[in-house]
Amino acid sequence: MLLQTENLTKTYLRVSPITRKVRRVHAVKDINFSIPHNCIYGLIGETGHGKSTFGRLALALETPTSGKVFFDGIELTALSKNKLRKLRPKFQMVFQSPDSALNPKQRISEIIGYPLRFQMGYSRRQVNWAVREMLEKVQLDIRYAESYPRELSGGQKQRVEIARALSLGPKFLVADEPASSLDASIRGRILNLLLKLKEEHSLTILFIGHNLEVIESICDTISVIYKGSIIETIAADKIRFESRHPYTRALFGHFRLKTLNPEPSSAAKRKINAVEEETTGCRFSWQCPFVGDRCWKDFPELTKFNAGEVRCHFFEEIW
Ligand SMILES: Nc1ncnc2c1ncn2[C@@H]1O[C@H](COP(=O)(O)OP(=O)(O)OP(=O)(O)O)[C@@H](O)[C@H]1O
Ligand code: SF4
Ligand SMILES: [Mg+2]
Incomplete structure (x- = not known):
């Protein structure tokens, strides 16, 4: 298994602005997940049911209230910050909203190049070459390298977000509703691009979403999350009639x-x-x-x- 979680739980405390009463929100509750190598694993559920929280926990972007995460046999939840930083290029996230994920003050070349320079220690020349290669991979014209995110369309920004996530050569990608804000034709192109890149890079993807047709068509296995708990896991081609x-x-x-x-x-x-x-x-x-x-x-x-x-x-x- 590439990714496994053991009783993964995240509870947030929420204070009512009126009564000041503190309420516990069980965003993710006791999730045991196993994602094999080289597959697309779907996670579906309605809004606010814990999909993104689970995605962030799986990539150790957030600390769980309890439970463990294993990546390729290594327990991420037990690693020091330094060791985790070194391992991070192996697992990346395509965030739900490129508008908030892309720094509006950085040019596209900086957004894609920054982690290569500072996490991988590439020279300026190597970075320029790699940015060019990544833009080609996500089918974005090289002239956009010097643009700012605000100068790009939604679909183009999502391509940059995918290029940023893939530039470090990850084995595992969490794609958090990567095309949900785009219209149908652009969404289709972004999904096809993801599938192509998955094959080229032998990626394993946790694909988060709530569009049933999309998830059903591209995933191998699907888990359904309801109020933070997994309530069903089933092969994608069986979910419609055998769940x-x-x-x-x-x-x-x-x-x-x-x-x-x-x-x-x-x-x-x-x-x-x-x-x-x-x-x-x-x-x-x-x-x-x-x-x-x-x-x-x-x-x-x-x-x-x-x-x-x-x-x-x-x-x-x-x-
Ligand atoms: N940082 C936080 N502080 C407090 N509560 C949070 C925090 N992050 C998420 N939550 C709560 O946890 C629950 C799950 O949120 P999450 O964002 O994981 O849902 P989601 O399934 O990704 O929803 P969507 O489909 O809208 O993206 C929600 O009730 C949300 O309000
Ligand atoms: S029938 Fe099943 S899904 Fe419905 S309330 Fe009972 S346990 Fe839950
Ligand atoms: Mg979400």
């Missing part, structure tokens, strides 16, 4: 979820939040049409089934 978790089935439109009162009162929202954060049971109980008594009390374990793993007490009975 077992009610949430995954609902994502693919097999049925509608129970909707809460469309405009719950603030008190009701607070109650739901408190129960969701502290519940010992299934965190999907509020919306699940199949909820039983047991669901409110017992947290379901991930259980193997013929096409993958699922976290639901009744996965055998429901379908």
